[in-house]
Amino acid sequence: MSLPLDDTGFDHTVLSEFRGRLVDGETAHVLLDRLVDRLRDRGLLRARARQRTDSTHVLAAVRALSRLELVRETMRHALDTLAELAAEWLHPRAQSAWVARYHGRSDEFRLPAGQETRRTLAEAIGADGSELLAAVYAPDAPSWLRHIPAVQILRRVWLQNYVTRSDELRWRTDEDGIPKTARFVSSPVDADVRLGRKRATAWVGYKGHSTETCDDDTPNVITHVATTPACIADGAVTPWIHRDLDAQNLLPQIHLVDTGYLDSELLVVSRRDYAVELLGPTRRGRRWRERAAKGFGVDQFAIDWERRLATCPEGHHSVEWRPRVDARGNAGVYVRFSLADCRACPSRAACVDSSATYPRRSIAIRPRLEYEALQERRAFEESSDYAVEFTRRAGIESTISQGVRRCGLRRSRYVGLPKTHLGHVATAAALNFVRMAEWLAEIPRAPTRRSRFTVLMAPS
Ligand code: SF4
Structure with missing residues (x-):
């Protein structure tokens, strides 16, 4: 604040006005951006390296209400x-x-x-x-x-x-139609909060997304922070992160993420628009065959894009191939096999839903570029190079833990998304200062914690 060391200071309520000005002027990001620019100028941060992202749930400063x-x-x-x-x-x-x-x-x-x-x-x-x-x-x-x-x-x-x-x-009852979570107002005090769910956890509030560098020869610097209502899917934030990092000339070459931030469309768009390789475990199919890893999944069908033809594991060709848009608005291709082939097929039990009225197999695949990107990525996921590269993603958990323990990241101190975001940006800037101090003092980074059992059972 450029105050002399013997300044008597100011009343703490001034900080509230200061926060209000940052929010009104939409300049919260400056707190982090200026620091990141300085670190880049000093060679502690470079573009086209590796970065990793993850999110954590943030409880709103309001009660969850029925x-x-x-x-x-x-x-x-x-x-x-x-x-x-x-x-x-x-x-x-x-x-x-x-x-x-x-x-x-x-x-x-x-x-x-x-x-x-x-x-x-x-x-x-x-x-x-x-x-x-x-x-x-x-x-x-x-x-x-x-x-x-x-x-x-x-x-x-x-x-x-x-x-x-x-x-x-x-x-209003379910029959009358209750608005979806994304639109449903959950609190009279904070109209931005939403109900979020992640596996067994449900909360009312926000999600905080943090992105940081993760190379061996530079400190781990948080480069980007995003705050969304709790119900927003992680994948919706991926293009937003890339756009902002591009504007700062800070795009990574490899972006390590969890499954939620990644799908076939994002793989293609990140490569095409930003030359960023999104790396993380791809989502397996949602149908019972893929979920149970039983029977013939879509991956087991050979696709010939030139001839617009699919071949099933029993060697039969598809009889129908047409473009379609699914209920979520995703473009793709619908492929169907012959009723006669499927009826007589010895593998029918592993392929066709026994409850289906007509025992014939159909599959839905993404458009060609997305399909091929996904297949290529799934093949890479089987390699040891992928396993080594993806190990780096785990470190972002420590960053979130540091934010929660040191700066109270888990609970918003403010009402409303803009001020909650300001809190996240300030947390990221504070953690960067702590990390710079440790880097300059040559304090080594702690390794990612793994349980003794995990270490014992890890392949040599
Ligand atoms: S059930 Fe039909 S699509 Fe499936 S393997 Fe048999 S012939 Fe091929």
Whole structure:
């Protein structure tokens, strides 16, 4: 901050204003970028080397709420906000029953037992919220009331959780359609948080993605930080990382990632647009054959792109080949085999779903460039060179652990995605300073920890 050493300092609230200015000016990245530029100028960081990326879950600074708690908290938040900003307007319009219903936070409020009673409460809250919204949007109400964030969130939460049927406001059920996680507002205080799931872990908040260099002759420098709502898939962040690193002239040649950051399309696009080799375990097929590693997976079918023909493990040729777009919007090719061949086939049990009405095999493959990139990568995954190269990815776990233990990365200190991201950028800059100090003091890097059992069982 360029203050003299004997400066008396400043009040800590100044930091909040400082953070607010960084967020408003969208300049949070400067905290990391300037440091990274300096390190590159000093030869401690170079482009076209190796980098690795991983993400971790970040809990929001708000409580995880059930849907019933959410609507009650949203109404309570709107009333509190209006009581502060428009007390004279609210007082004559508020119902006396609202005092008991919205007194105290959800963790102090005992929800009634039984589904029917809870539904009745949900619909009573719904009626209260609709009445408040009708008053806010009435022609004689001051128009600025509609722009209060707590009122806007109330409106969104009501649209997502209630539905009007025969002029009656009803609690939305699965049959009515509840918005998908990516759009569902999970908190009245932080509208950016979303529910995330990773294997057995579920959390409400964000994901923090960190990318760092991982060569032997330079320190491990964090070059990029991304923050997303918890429900965003890792693969959606890969192009974003490459675009930002390209803008800084810091693209790696080899980018080590986990399966989530990688698919056949990303393999092709990373090579084509950025000359980056994404390296990580490719996802096996989602069907039972690939999952159970039983029977004939798609990889066991030979594809002749010139003749638009597939050959099955029993040597039969396909009878149908047509382009298609799947339910997720991915382009590909649909290939089908002959009913006569499959019916008479001795390997039918290993190939065709026994529950299928017509016992014939069909496969879906990606467009040619993607298919070939994936096959080439899967072949490489079997090699020892791949195993050696991919071992480097594990070190990113230590970076995440360092961020969690040293800087509290696991829990957001702030409300909202922009400020949570600012916290991640500041964490990355702080860890880079710690690492530079250790590098300059020639403190050796700790090896990646492995359990004694893993070491014992590792092939020599
Ligand atoms: S079931 Fe059909 S596609 Fe599968 S191996 Fe037999 S003939 Fe080939």
